[in-house]
Amino acid sequence: MLARRIIPCLDVKDGRVVKGVNFVGLRDAGDPIACAKRYSDEGADEITFLDISASVEGRSTLLQVVEATASEVHVPLTVGGGVRAVADVRTLLLHGADKVSMNTAALQNPALIADAAGRFGSQAIVVAIDAKRVSGPGEEARWEVFTHGGRQGTGMDALTWAGRVCELGCGEILLTSMDRDGTGLGYDLELTRRVAELASVPVIASGGVGGPEHLLAGFVEGFADAVLAATIFHDGLHKVADVKAFLHAQGVHVRLVEPQ
Amino acid sequence: MSAAPRTALVDLGLGNLHSVARSLGAAGADVVHLAEPAALKGFDRIVVPGQGAFRDGAAALEAGWRAPLLEALHGSTPLLGICIGMQLLFAESEEAPEARGLGFMPGRVRRFPRDLGRDPKTGAPLKVPHMGWNQLRTASSLLGEGAYYYFVHSYFCDLEAAPGSDAPGDTVTDSTRHPACAAVAHHGMAFCAALAQGPLLAVQFHPEKSHQAGARLLRRFLLAEAEAV
Numbered sequence: 001m002l003a004r005r006i007i008p009c010l011d012v013k014d015g016r017v018v019k020g021v022n023f024v025g026l027r028d029a030g031d032p033i034a035c036a037k038r039y040s041d042e043g044a045d046e047i048t049f050l051d052i053s054a055s056v057e058g059r060s061t062l063l064q065v066v067e068a069t070a071s072e073v074h075v076p077l078t079v080g081g082g083v084r085a086v087a088d089v090r091t092l093l094l095h096g097a098d099k100v101s102m103n104t105a106a107l108q109n110p111a112l113i114a115d116a117a118g119r120f121g122s123q124a125i126v127v128a129i130d131a132k133r134v135s136g137p138g139e140e141a142r143w144e145v146f147t148h149g150g151r152q153g154t155g156m157d158a159l160t161w162a163g164r165v166c167e168l169g170c171g172e173i174l175l176t177s178m179d180r181d182g183t184g185l186g187y188d189l190e191l192t193r194r195v196a197e198l199a200s201v202p203v204i205a206s207g208g209v210g211g212p213e214h215l216l217a218g219f220v221e222g223f224a225d226a227v228l229a230a231t232i233f234h235d236g237l238h239k240v241a242d243v244k245a246f247l248h249a250q251g252v253h254v255r256l257v258e259p260q
Numbered sequence: 261m262s263a264a265p266r267t268a269l270v271d272l273g274l275g276n277l278h279s280v281a282r283s284l285g286a287a288g289a290d291v292v293h294l295a296e297p298a299a300l301k302g303f304d305r306i307v308v309p310g311q312g313a314f315r316d317g318a319a320a321l322e323a324g325w326r327a328p329l330l331e332a333l334h335g336s337t338p339l340l341g342i343c344i345g346m347q348l349l350f351a352e353s354e355e356a357p358e359a360r361g362l363g364f365m366p367g368r369v370r371r372f373p374r375d376l377g378r379d380p381k382t383g384a385p386l387k388v389p390h391m392g393w394n395q396l397r398t399a400s401s402l403l404g405e406g407a408y409y410y411f412v413h414s415y416f417c418d419l420e421a422a423p424g425s426d427a428p429g430d431t432v433t434d435s436t437r438h439p440a441c442a443a444v445a446h447h448g449m450a451f452c453a454a455l456a457q458g459p460l461l462a463v464q465f466h467p468e469k470s471h472q473a474g475a476r477l478l479r480r481f482l483l484a485e486a487e488a489v
Contacts, residue, residue: 001380001395002393002411002446004382045392045410076412076469093275094276096276096279120275121312122414123312123391123412171391171412172389196384201387201388203387219384224384225384226392251381255408
């Protein structure tokens, strides 16, 4: 039986991890390769890098980081941020990314999803959906897709878009609640569940995790296939292995780390 | 074997072989990246990795790999097929009905059914691609009973299934009882996760992405005596 996946996410800018990672005993906590290695050794099922570099130099630095990480870390690596074209996907895959995540460009040009999936296989293509609840109190719940890091509304309904990207051939959806992101209040479980029920492909829940109980809720109430979190792992309070032991004790099927 | 086994890494042009090469190297192989089919001779081990589409793998067979790979499969050199490298052992796949695989194993490659049911513990619907870490049921000490490996695929190898036969059910199918089926995994249904026959070992999962379990499998493959994988 397939284990539910736990995915730490690292924001990388100009080749360095930002939003501080506090690992005890890690000499350079800003080094994405060291962080990825640490997480995978603790039992992370995959690693996600989100590149937030604004410059061309920053992006080329990222490629070196991806290459070095893929060499040393033998769990799947997803890379997203700034992917505009099939050529960007190809470059990242050639440097060792297993999956490439796209967001704004996919909305502006949905054919990009089909082109990239046709060329590299659905398994390599993740569509990131940033959704914000736009329904008023008492109305039926409705979420709009936002792009450009959550700054621009698109008018596109998030559930409609989720169905569309599956038809276009993406292999996975990374679903982030803009309302919950950074709050520590837990995932938008209604959004997650609606998308997980509708999408034919796996759905990764993201945005709002403040503790292990939110990951549990993402699985049992949100029906997520995988859960992504950043802060709770980076702040050093929660180790991936401890979180997995908690989920296991709660009856969720996870891959427990083998003794080293 | 005292020296590092000379290992041919067969490049079918299906993408980046970097991580497979690094994992094999770390496991003790002397890896030779092979893009030229005629050079597939005199190796201690052969590895046929692959990700992506059956159609592209079949195109590489047409472009020159078919004969040397079939010759290798009929020989005694231990050969490891990974993902598409496993699926290409079969004659055909539902993914690309016009494409022709090696036809070395009986059966065909089929897509997971649309409705696979739900995860019994969380209630979440099961999805395709089958993506993530799954646990093997196996008698093979090389693969390791209960070990978790990383899978990502929408199609699986259905040993001996005749074209047009019924869709696989929710129980252990005849396919997984085939003598060549070395490991079974479950994703709404039982499917063959690895097959072994003589010096051939083929796995649907990715050892190079499977952390310690994958590293251990590669080490054992490199150490195993020929005829005993």
